[in-house]
Structures are given as structure tokens and as C-alpha cells.
Amino acid sequence: MPVKLLLQLRLLNPTLPATCFSPLKLGPSMSSSASFSRIFPSVPQRTLQNGRLGGTQRFSTRPSRSRSEFSRGGDGGEVRASKSLIDDEAELSDWVSELRSDSFLGGGESDRDRGGVRSGAGRVRVRDSDSAKRRRRESSDSEEFDDPNRRRLPTPAGSFPRNSQINRRSDTRNDDGADFSSRRRSSGVNSSIGKRGGRDMDSGYNRNRDGKGSAKDRKDSRKPFGLADGEDDGKDREAEKIGIVDLLSEEESDTDDEEGDEDFGNVLQKAKAKGGSLFGLEKEVNEKASTGKSESYLSETRFNEFPVSPLSLKGIKDAGYEKMTVVQEATLPVILKGKDVLARAKTGTGKTVAFLLPSIEVVVNSPPIDRDQKRPPILVLVICPTRELASQAAMEANILLKYHPSLGVQVVIGGTRLALEQKRMQANPCQILVATPGRLRDHMENTAGFATRLMGVKVLVLDEADQLLDMGFRKDIERIIAAVPKQRQTLLFSATVSEEVRQVCHIALKRDHEFINTVQQGSEDTHSQVRQMYLVAPLEKQFSQLYVLLKEHIADDVDYKVIVFCTTAMVTRLVAELLRELNINVREIHSRKSQSYRTKVSDEFRKSKGLILVTSDVSARGVDYPDVTFVVQVGLPADSKQYIHRLGRTGRKGKEGEGMLLLAPWEEFFLSSIKALPITKASEPSVDPDMKRKVERALSKVEMKTKEAAYQAWLGYYNSNKTVARDKYKLVELANEFSRCMGLDNPPAIPKLILGKMGLKNVPGLRSR
Numbered sequence: 001m002p003v004k005l006l007l008q009l010r011l012l013n014p015t016l017p018a019t020c021f022s023p024l025k026l027g028p029s030m031s032s033s034a035s036f037s038r039i040f041p042s043v044p045q046r047t048l049q050n051g052r053l054g055g056t057q058r059f060s061t062r063p064s065r066s067r068s069e070f071s072r073g074g075d076g077g078e079v080r081a082s083k084s085l086i087d088d089e090a091e092l093s094d095w096v097s098e099l100r101s102d103s104f105l106g107g108g109e110s111d112r113d114r115g116g117v118r119s120g121a122g123r124v125r126v127r128d129s130d131s132a133k134r135r136r137r138e139s140s141d142s143e144e145f146d147d148p149n150r151r152r153l154p155t156p157a158g159s160f161p162r163n164s165q166i167n168r169r170s171d172t173r174n175d176d177g178a179d180f181s182s183r184r185r186s187s188g189v190n191s192s193i194g195k196r197g198g199r200d201m202d203s204g205y206n207r208n209r210d211g212k213g214s215a216k217d218r219k220d221s222r223k224p225f226g227l228a229d230g231e232d233d234g235k236d237r238e239a240e241k242i243g244i245v246d247l248l249s250e251e252e253s254d255t256d257d258e259e260g261d262e263d264f265g266n267v268l269q270k271a272k273a274k275g276g277s278l279f280g281l282e283k284e285v286n287e288k289a290s291t292g293k294s295e296s297y298l299s300e301t302r303f304n305e306f307p308v309s310p311l312s313l314k315g316i317k318d319a320g321y322e323k324m325t326v327v328q329e330a331t332l333p334v335i336l337k338g339k340d341v342l343a344r345a346k347t348g349t350g351k352t353v354a355f356l357l358p359s360i361e362v363v364v365n366s367p368p369i370d371r372d373q374k375r376p377p378i379l380v381l382v383i384c385p386t387r388e389l390a391s392q393a394a395m396e397a398n399i400l401l402k403y404h405p406s407l408g409v410q411v412v413i414g415g416t417r418l419a420l421e422q423k424r425m426q427a428n429p430c431q432i433l434v435a436t437p438g439r440l441r442d443h444m445e446n447t448a449g450f451a452t453r454l455m456g457v458k459v460l461v462l463d464e465a466d467q468l469l470d471m472g473f474r475k476d477i478e479r480i481i482a483a484v485p486k487q488r489q490t491l492l493f494s495a496t497v498s499e500e501v502r503q504v505c506h507i508a509l510k511r512d513h514e515f516i517n518t519v520q521q522g523s524e525d526t527h528s529q530v531r532q533m534y535l536v537a538p539l540e541k542q543f544s545q546l547y548v549l550l551k552e553h554i555a556d557d558v559d560y561k562v563i564v565f566c567t568t569a570m571v572t573r574l575v576a577e578l579l580r581e582l583n584i585n586v587r588e589i590h591s592r593k594s595q596s597y598r599t600k601v602s603d604e605f606r607k608s609k610g611l612i613l614v615t616s617d618v619s620a621r622g623v624d625y626p627d628v629t630f631v632v633q634v635g636l637p638a639d640s641k642q643y644i645h646r647l648g649r650t651g652r653k654g655k656e657g658e659g660m661l662l663l664a665p666w667e668e669f670f671l672s673s674i675k676a677l678p679i680t681k682a683s684e685p686s687v688d689p690d691m692k693r694k695v696e697r698a699l700s701k702v703e704m705k706t707k708e709a710a711y712q713a714w715l716g717y718y719n720s721n722k723t724v725a726r727d728k729y730k731l732v733e734l735a736n737e738f739s740r741c742m743g744l745d746n747p748p749a750i751p752k753l754i755l756g757k758m759g760l761k762n763v764p765g766l767r768s769r
């Protein structure tokens with residue numbers, strides 16, 4: 001039946017690839033575990049300013065394209081139907097998803113959860129192929145993901161421990177493990193006692209009197225770093241250095257890291273003997289706040305203050321990192337101690353190094369692997385939600401491994417040949433493997449000896465855990481967790497911590513894991529140095545306004561580097577073509593571009609200045625483009641989380657940035673979901689008649705096929721939004737308004753089958769074919 005459906009779809013669209021589907025078994029679910037948490041809040045500083053919309057005009061130019069990229073491959077990097085079946089499946093899913101555009105909160109969620117759309121049994125079957133779903137998720141825009149969980153808004157701040165300053169908390173659950181509840185016992189607001197298994201457990205921070213300990217003392221007592229003789233010493237120094245003593249660890253020495261906890265107990269005694277303050281760390285944060293430094297993403301701590309191997313330190317130095325970021329400072333000592341960690345930090349604050357560096361240390365401290373070994377163990381497994389993120393993490397690992405010639409990182413992602421990856425993993429050192437979930441499972445199922453290699457995993461990292469779950473990878477994660485040893489360290493890093501992330505903590509992390517939260521309670525998830533604005537204007541004005549905004553920004557900042565987010569891949573293409581026709585220097589990335597093209601453009605954009613990237617949500621999360629000056633979001637973001645992640649592409653590493661959200665009047669309701677954020681209304685940019693005509697002329701040059709595809713995708717996208725799609729008549733009116741804005745006299749005809757799938761058959765105003 002899927003084949004039959006496929007044939008039907010191919011009749012409708014000859015660019016659709018041929019493919020096959022192979023259902024996969026799901027892994028066993030894992031048991032729950034209790035947890036407690038530690039909070040490292042920072043103090044927010046809001047800067048509310050008005051929009052900056054002035055400036056002269058200056059352009060960068062790039063020859064406009066004369067032909068559409070819609071159905072071709074090659075130079076434009078288009079996805080073609082001539083690749084492997086694996087790629088084709090992803091394309092098929094992309095294509096189907098583009099029709100569905102199911103990126104919203106609400107709107108047919110329960111069907112989507114089962115891999116389909118509300119009214120599309122055929123597509124349900126197409127999407128029933130687990131591997132097709134997985135591959136598409138990894139390759140495609142997040143707007144097209146089909147898990148309903150992703151539609152949920154971030155967990156309200158109030159559901160985390162309430163403490164305006166540094167918190168030490170044992171977050172506990174009932175025995176059924178469903179909830180992180182917390183209770184306080186200590187009179188100090190920053191200390192709390194969690195109760196687990198009927199036992200009260202203290203937890204607290206401990207520091208030397210000055211809150212930091214004496215650097216000199218620490219240095220004097222330091223032995224050269226080394227696994228054999230440095231471990232106790234390292235822990236001791238580490239605890240003194242950061243002043244954190246984990247009372248719970250002492251009681252939890254029956255868990256996997258028994259040995260470490262025992263040592264740490266001694267440290268605790270020493271710290272206690274020194275009369276360390278339980279609230280020393282709080283003091284430091286308060287001091288930072290009072291000196292206005294709390295917004296800085298960098299801490300005052302240097303990497304060499306921790307027991308990190310000299311060769312790793314050399315790599316860090318060469319990378320240009322001197323001081324640690326706040327999340328690195330907070331997590332490194334805990335991870336080095338062998339603890340499982342859930343870490344939350346804002347976008348662009350160095351989470352990748354935070355998990356890579358201690359993971360590399362685990363490899364460094366492991367016995368060397370015999371190169372002749374047929375199936376050498378993989379020691380560190382990093383799971384990333386997208387190919388871009390996986391490649392980025394692998395790149396970062398390579399930088400840190402510079403002076404570890406015998407250690408290697410390999411990356412396995414969708415969109416490349418499985419056999420090539422198999423060869424690379426066999427021929428090169430591969431102590432660290434970075435993977436997307438779907439491709440990892442492909443290897444687990446199809447690569448000889450791979451399962452054995454995974455049994456060597458000592459550290460499992462789930463990067464961007466929230467996104468992994470939003471993208472519906474939970475089953476894959478469960479399967480992966482089942483494939484690696486139970487005796488391992490697990491690290492979960494995330495910019496946002498949703499209910500789903502907490503659930504995965506129960507599955508993946510040990511009971512005594514620590515939650516390290518560097519986002520202060522009540523603080524926004526966005527950076528205060530990023531000025532956030534919104535503009536509400538009818539659709540007919542939006543293309544011109546976008547043009548003016550970009551021109552003004554270009555004129556204001558010679559080093560401009562802008563990302564324009566659009567709702568779907570096909571709308572992205574439309575906007576990119578339009579801007580190109582307007583001689584704006586643009587590149588485009590979305591799921592309909594081949595992986596090699598995406599990688600090429602991504603690399604170019606990373607290195608460039610004076611460039612605009614028009615993209616779908618494939619670039620929304622985790623992707624690290626330095627020095628982005630301006631992020632524009634055109635149309636309704638999928639949800640508030642997505643708004644935050646998109647905005648997080650600017651203001652990275654403490655830099656300044658601007659964000660603009662362009663909404664139509666009927667999209668204004670979205671603002672209520674981000675009302676906690678410091679977003680202000682921008683004044684409307686003035687579009688003179690000449691400018692308007694220029695944009696209209698440019699639009700008239702955009703390929704008809706691009707407009708047709710954009711119209712269909714636009715309709716699908718908003719049809720999936722509960723609020724907008726409540727009134728189908730209105731929805732179609734709006735879609736037709738969008739069509740007019742593209743300069744079309746008549747709305748493009750849509751295949752009947754697709755209209756049926758969208759539940760829009762016989763809605764007046766639509767043309768079918």
C-alpha cells in the first residue's frame with residue numbers, strides 16, 4: 001500500500017523519488033529513576049529599547065538566478081531522485097511533509113503522533129515507515145516534524161525550583177517517579193532537602209570562607225595531573241576550587257560511581273572542617289550580579305584550574321578559549337567527577353565544549369585501544385538531533401583533540417552513504433562517535449560489529465535533548481540507551497527543559513544525577529543584549545517591509561550577517577529568490593536542498609560577513625554561526641520555543657544582536673505566548689512607491705513553480721495551526737491573499753488528493769487539479 005500511495009504521489013509530482021520502506025522494531029522502554037537538581041541561576045538584565053529603523057541604503061550584490069531550482073539538481077544543490085534509497089526516503093518524507101507543514105501547536109496532533117495527518121490515511125502509511133520518518137526528521141526542517149509533543153510550550157518556569165539566587169536542591173519525585181517536586185527544610189533559602197525513598201538527604205554547596213577558596217592554596221597542593229596519582233587530588237582540588245560539596249553523593253555511594261563518591265565524602269569532611277559556607281556559590285553569583293557581570297557568558301574561571309589533561313588544555317588554548325563559559329564552569333567539575341548531568345543553559349553559551357571536554361578526558365583516562373582490534377570500542381557516543389549539529393559537534397571535538405593524535409572522532413549522519421561511514425569508522429580512530437539518532441540506528445542494524453563497539457560506551461551525551469524529543473526521536477533514544485552499557489555516564493544538554501526532557505531524564509540518567517541550570521528562575525530564555533522587536537502588517541506589505549528592514553540593517557552595519565527564518569521550505573525558497581532578484585546577497589538552506597549543498601552554504605555563512613541566510617527551521621536550533629547581527633522571523637513561528645531558538649542564532653557568546661518578528665494582523669495572537677519576553681513593537685518601516693514597484697517587479701521575475709509550491713506549503717502550514725485553521729473559509733481567503741501578494745492573479749491549483757489530505761476539499765476559493 002505505501003508503494004501504491006507512492007506511485008500516486010509520483011504521478012502528482014514527478015520530482016518525487018522512488019523509495020521503499022522498512023518498518024523497524026522499537027526498543028524497550030526503560031525504568032524510571034528519581035533525581036535531584038542543582039540550580040545555578042544568573043541574574044537577568046533587560047534592556048528594552050525601541051526599534052532602529054533608520055539608515056542609508058547600501059547593498060551587496062550577487063547575480064540573480066535566471067531559472068528556478070525547483071526541479072533540478074546539481075548546481076543549486078537541489079535534492080534529486082537519483083540518490084540512494086535512503087536519501088530518497090528522506091526526500092519523500094520531506095515532500096509529503098511540505099504538503100502537511102504540520103509545525104504548529106495543536107492542529108491534528110494525535111494523528112501526527114502516529115506519523116500521519118488528520119485526514120490522510122495514505123500519508124500515515126508513508127510515514128509509518130520508521131526509518132523514513134527518522135531520516136526525514138534528520139534531514140528536514142523542523143517545521144515538518146510530526147510529533148505532537150513538540151507543540152508543547154516550554155515548561156513554565158515555576159515548575160522548577162523557585163529560588164532567585166543560587167539553589168541547591170534535591171528535586172524529588174513520588175515513588176511513581178512522575179514529578180519533580182521539591183521541598184525545603186533548611187532555613188537558608190538556598191539550601192533544600194529532598195526526600196527520596198523515605199530518607200531525607202541533605203544537599204548543599206560548600207565553599208571556603210571567601211566563597212572561592214585560595215587559589216594559591218589550591219595550586220600549592222596540586223599534583224601534576226594524571227589518572228593514576230591525580231584522581232583524589234583532582235577531586236579534592238576541584239571541590240575546593242568551586243566550593244561545591246555534594247552531600248547527597250556521600251549517601252549515594254551505593255550507585256554506579258561508588259568509588260568517586262567515597263572520595264568525595266572525604267572532600268566533604270575536609271571542606272566541612274574548613275568551615276566552608278554552604279552558600280558560598282550564592283555569594284559569588286550575587287557579587288556578579290551586583291557588578292553587572294552576570295549576563296556575561298564567560299566566567300572568571302580558567303580551564304587550567306580543573307584537572308584536565310595538559311594536551312586537552314593545549315587544544316583549548318589553540319581554540320582561543322581562555323576562560324570557561326558559565327555552563328562549562330558549572331558542569332565540568334561535576335562531570336569530571338563521573339556524575340550524570342542534566343544541564344540547561346541559554347543558546348550560544350558553550351554547551352558543546354561543556355560536554356565534549358570532560359568526555360575527551362574519559363577517553364584520555366581509558367586504557368589505550370589496540371589498533372589491531374577488530375571491533376575497537378566506541379567510548380563516547382554523542383547524539384545530536386540534526387546533521388548540522390552533529391557535524392558542528394564533531395568539528396568542535398576535532399579542535400579539542402588536536403594534541404591527541406591517537407584519538408579520533410567520527411560522525412555518522414543521514415544524507416551520506418552508510419558504506420562510506422562504515423569504512424571511515426573502521427579505518428580511523430573512533431573513540432568518539434557523533435551521530436544523528438536515525439543514522440545511528442541504521443548502523444546498529446546494518447553495520448557488522450557495530451553493536452559490539454557500542455558496548456564500550458562510557459559516556460552517552462544527548463545534545464539538544466529538547467529538540468531530539470520535539471523531533472519525535474524518543475523511541476530511537478530508548479533504543480540507543482538499550483544498546484549501550486548500563487554502567488555509563490550520561491549527559492543531557494538542552495537550552496530548554498520541557499516535560500519531555502524530564503521524562504527522558506528518568507530513562508537515561510542515574511538516580512543521583514544533577515540538574516545544573518544556568519538560567520535563572522524567572523529569567524527569560526533569551527539574552528538581554530538582543531533587542532527583540534515585532535511588526536504587525538498586512539501580508540501585502542510584508543515583502544516590501546522585509547526588503548526595507550534588510551536594506552536598513554545592511555546600511556547600518558557593514559559587517560551585517562542576517563538570518564531570515566520562513567515558515568516552510570518552499571516559502572523559504574520564494575523569499576530567497578525574491579531577495580536575489582532584489583540584488584541582495586542571499587543564500588538559502590532548507591530541507592529541499594541536498595545535504596552537501598546545505599553543508600557548503602552553512603560553512604560559507606559561518607565564515608562570512610555581509611551575507612543573508614534565508615532558511616527554514618532547519619537552522620533554528622543549535623547551529624552556531626558566529627556574529628549574526630540580525631534575525632528576522634517572517635510569519636508565525638511554530639511555537640514560543642521555536643521563536644526563542646531562532647532568536648538564539650544571534651547574541652551568541654555575549655554579543656549584541658537584534659531580532660524582528662514580522663506578523664500579519666491575524667497572527668498577532670502569537671505575541672501572547674511570548675509575552676514574558678522583552679519584545680517591543682517596532683515602528684513601521686516606510687516603503688515609498690518606488691520601493692514597492694521594485695519589489696513587485698522582482699516578484700514578477702520569481703519562477704511560477706516556486707510560487708505554486710510556496711502557496712501550497714503556506715496553505716499546509718497554516719492549515720496545521722489550530723487558531724488559524726479553525727475557520728477553513730478564512731484560511732483559504734488568507735492563502736489567496738498570500739497568492740495575490742506573490743503577484744498571482746489566480747491562486748495556483750492544488751492536486752485533489754492533497755486537498756483531501758489537508759481536509760480542504762470543496763472549500764470555496766481553492767482551485768483543484
Ligand SMILES: Nc1ncnc2c1ncn2[C@@H]1O[C@H](COP(=O)(O)OP(=O)(O)OP(=O)(O)O)[C@@H](O)[C@H]1O
Pocket residue numbers: 320321322323324325328345346347348349350351352353495621622623624626648652653
Ligand atoms: N570557553 C569559551 N570561550 C570562548 N568561546 C567559547 C568557549 N566555549 C565555547 N565557545 C564558543 O562559543 C560558541 C557557542 O558555543 P555552542 O555552539 O557550544 O553553544 P550552545 O550553548 O551549544 O548553543 P545552542 O544552544 O544554540 O546550541 C562557539 O562558537 C564555541 O566555539
